[in-house]
Every structure is written in structure tokens, then in C-alpha cells.
Amino acid sequence: MALAQAKLDAAEARLAALELPMGGWSAAARADALARLRAMGLPGKRDEYWRYTDPATLTSAMPSGAALFDAGDEAPLFDGIDRVKLVFVDGVFDAAQSDDPAAAGVEFLSVVKDIHWAQGLYGVLESRGQTPVERPLAALNTAAARDGVLIHVTGRAAKPVNLIYLHQNETSDAILHHVIKLDAGAEFTLLENGPAAARFNQVLEVEIGDGARFHHIRAQGRDHERRTVTHIFTRLGAESLFKSFTLTANGVLTRNEAVIELTGDDAKAHVAGAAVGDGDFHHDDTVFVTHAALRCESRQVFKKVLKNGAVGVFQGKILVKQGAQKTDGYQISQSLLLDEASQFLAKPELEIYADDVKCSHGSTSGAIDETALYYLRSRGVPLRQAQSLLVLAFLAEAIAEIEDEAIAEDIRLRLENWLARHES
């Protein structure tokens, strides 16, 4: 009882520190989310779903500060990609540094209107994603987000949209909520990169129409002390595709949740992540895939490289509903532990109510392959370079989930640079 009360009190304390917006078309969805949050309370570390990741600094009324990262002379990510750039500084849109959003069909949550196409989507996928597992930080986001992008894709988008999240204030606390709707047959690529803020809470809701294709590549910024919680909620129509890849380098705490519902037949959802951490680094990938239609495919591919006491967490579930025959579900979570101080905690789950399905899962953690290392060195490859090659090889299966080769190469380069900075 005391525990439950503490969670409710935490929610009230958090809400008291926030300025709750805003009228217009999203008001009803926000009120609904607020009511849900007040009933659930914020998560505590005794919650089963937060067993391996302490949510205290994500739920506290005020954020902990985070020093800014100096990227040196490294070129910004996605620099070579032809894209529409939209820059947020500590969670606030900065038109001066951005391309024209209107030209790319991007609207903003912060512009209050009475009627909007996103009404009926905003907070709806998030709300659906609260069962069977509660996600109070996502409800908080729906209730309190002050901005975010709203993108309605009706055909094949000419260019990717790149959301760039700059972090310039050491105590910023940003909440962004994006809604993307792909009509039947549409195709769209969303790129995201940057630390965003000292503390960042993000929700991305993606409704994917029949035959539509959605690609998502993001890189979470390198500020060592930043804290981030993200939720992706997506629902897939028939023969549609969802592909999401996340690179996480540094960050004292990151929790990335993906809640994926395959509701149309023959749809495919792939979610992947590569995380590299050195020292004070806690990275949690929590995925829930629901198969509710025929012949759908899902893949979860998560790889982590951990050193100097870094911690990796994976909680991945595949739920196959009754009638979701011919499901093909695949899940792999692996970590490469570069020393004995680092640890990886994995909780793979399958729950299957159909009898004609194929589901596989695997989870491993291990050290670098000494024999392969010796083989490379015996050919003249220096130790550090050989280690770096093997680490990239380990991450390759996750990076392979990126379809665009130029983007994949950019991601590989970031990893190489990170490895070079973290040699020892």
C-alpha cells in the first residue's frame, strides 16, 4: 500500500513541477493521459518491468544536470544525407537552424488548433500500449508534451526528415511527442540524432497504413550524463513495413521502449539497436511485439558492447495472439563484455496462443574471441584495430537492419570513432 502511494505521490510531484498545456484538438487526449497517469503513478524500482533499471532519475520532479559533450571536429551525423533538417534545442524548436518545415509537410504540436488530422492518433497508440504492461512515463509524455512534430505522409516522401536534438542547457528537461501517419502505400524515413537535453522523455507514435513503409534511424547523443526515456508505439497495416534502428553511444541512463502491433496480414516489423558504453552507462532496450494477424514477420536484433562497469538490459517479448498463424518471430540479444566489471541482463519472453508459428530467440553474453584476435594479429593487424574490427563485426547484424547503405556507413563510422576514443 505504501509502495503504491509512493508511486502516486511521485506522479503528483512530477506533475507539480510541469506546466501542463494546452487547449485545442489534443486537450481530450491529454486529459485522458493525465487521468491514466494519476491512476497508475510513476514507476518505482520494485516494479517488475523496472527490475533491472532504476527509474528514479527519470521520474524525479527535477532533472539531474548533465554536462555538455564536445564532439570535437567530428562531422555531424547524417551530414552527407539529403534531408530536411529540423532542429530542437533542449526540446524547443529552433526555426533559425532548421529547414522549412512546411515545405516538408511537417506541423507542430505546439501550434494549437481546434481540429487536426492527428486527433484520433495522438495518445491513442500510447494508450493502447498500456496493456498488458503499464508505461506511465509515456502517459506522462502524452499529458505534458509541449511540442513535437506531426507528419502525415500521403505518398512517397521526397527526402527523409531529420530531427536534430541539441543539448545546450545543463539542466534542461525536455518532453517531445511526435505523431506520424503513413497512408496506404506511403513511404517515409525519419532520422533522429542528438542528446536532446539533460533529461529527455520522448514518445513517437507511428500509424502505418496498408502497404506503407516506415524507416527510422536514430542515434542517441554522446553526452555522458544525459538521461533518456523513449517510447515508440506503432501499429502496422497489411503488407506494411516498420524498420527502426537505434545507435546509442554514452548516456548515463537510456531506456528505449518499442511497442509494436502487427494488426494487418503479411506485415513486417524489424527493430534493432547497437549500444556502446564505457563506465557509467546503463542502457535498457524493452520491446513488446504483438502478432495479431496472419503471416507477419518480426525481428528484434539488439547488440551491446560494454566496458568498465557498463550495464546493458534487454527485455523483449513476442506475443502471438490466437489466430495469428504463420507468424515468424525472431529475437536476438547479445552483449560483448570487454571486461569482467560490465554486465548484461536479458529477459527474453515468448507467449504464443497460435499453433502454427515459428518463433526463435537467443541471448548471449561473452568476451571478444581471442582466437579471432590472434588470427587477425598474425596477419599484421595491430591489436586495437583488430579489436575494433571484431567489435564492429559483432554489431554488424544490428547495423544490417539499416536499408540505406549510406546511412549504415555513417553509423559504422560513428562506431569506429567511438571505439577509437575509448581504446584502452
Place this chain on the structure above:
Amino acid sequence: MLEIKNLHVKLEEDDKVILKGVNLTVEAGKVHAIMGPNGSGKSTLSYVLSGRDGYEVTDGSAALDGAELLEMEPEERAAAGLFLAFQYPVEIPGVGNMTFLRTAVNAQRKSRGEEEMSAGEFLKVVREKAKSLKIDAEMMKRPVNVGFSGGEKKRNEILQMAMLEPKMCILDETDSGLDVDAMKLVAEGVNALRSEGRGFLVITHYQRLLDHIKPDVVHIMADGRIVKTGGPELALEVENNGYAGILSEVL
């Protein structure tokens, strides 16, 4: 070229002594063969020379053109011109064969202060050498040794040797697991590399490889030592009489 003196080696993990005073000199331009029964220390010798972990040198030395090998890291030995063709080539998932080769070639060049090979130049050379070993483009694209047959793995070792152009080549049971045709192909690859400036140490159980790679000198190794040295006829003697006869004579 390669000068091994009184080499004593034991396993790091336990006190098992494997090499008990190996003396061996391979001159430039010559092919030396080492034959010997299982457990005589042949593979250990090749691993110790190339710098594999797990062995402790308790006495002796091994020098390549006067440079002491045993104090170098494995990559330094490679840069100094030593190459070991593995008995069991290692599979490396996720690293493309072509990337691997190019990284190795350029790393060695860099450590010797030479200019790196451009992508175009590298491709041209590798294609030519791969062709003569019947290694197709598909094999070059695959991850290192992953899904390769036994013969493909050995051919891939010889390709690496051809690209790296080492001074001193050690072939550790390169004939094991090969059929006659594959062995011929591998032997042709090795013979193409024979030159005045290059030494070879060919480790094998059987005479048959030596039909294709003709040795100048044959050594018999037993119980951690070279117990007999002779010309090519020594290999034939092993083939006809087995090791037992020779060993009873020398031990």
C-alpha cells in the same frame, strides 16, 4: 633467415613441457619440411613462432633476419615478414574476407613506413592472385572463412600469403583435410611464391604434400626435438617405414 636456437617451451596453464631444445635454421630461398608423429610439438613450434598466447618460452631464442621474434607482438612478427598458414583457419563472422585482407596488407605496409595500397590497386592485385587459386568473387565477399569448405579455407590462407608477401612462410599441416586436386592447387600456389629471398617451413605428417612442394631439407621431430635431418629422401623413408623405424634408430 629463420634461426631457432635451443628453444624450450611449456604450456602456460600447466607444467607440460612441449619443446625441449629445438635447433633449426632455414636459409633464404630454401624449403624445409618438418615431419613427425602426433604430439611431437610441430604445431606448437608454429604457434610459438607466430606469437599465440598460452605458451611460455623457458629458454632459447628464435630470430628472423637477426631480429628476435619471441619478444614481439604477433602483429610485429607479421610486419617483420613472418607468416603462418594455419592448420585450422579461423572463422570471423561479420568481417568480410576482402576487408580483412586489405586491412592486413595496409596495416603491414603502414608499420613498415610504406604507402597504403589504394582500393583500386588492391582490387586489381587480389583479383589476379585469387584467380590463380580458383577463389571466386563470391568467396571474397563472404565473411572470413565462414561457410568455406576445408579446401577453400586452405586456399584462402595461401591467398593471404600471396598478398602479404612474407619473407618466411610457415605452413602448418596445410595438406590436412584436402583431396588430391585441392592439394595440388595449394601446392601450386606455394610453389609460385618460392623465390630466392623467401624461406619456407612446411609442417606435415605425410610425404604426399612433399611430392608437390619439393623440400630442400627434411627434419624429423619427436618429443619436442629435431631428432634427424636429411634430404628429400628422408621423407620417403618415413613414407615407407613409418616413424617407428627412424625413432628407434635415433632415440
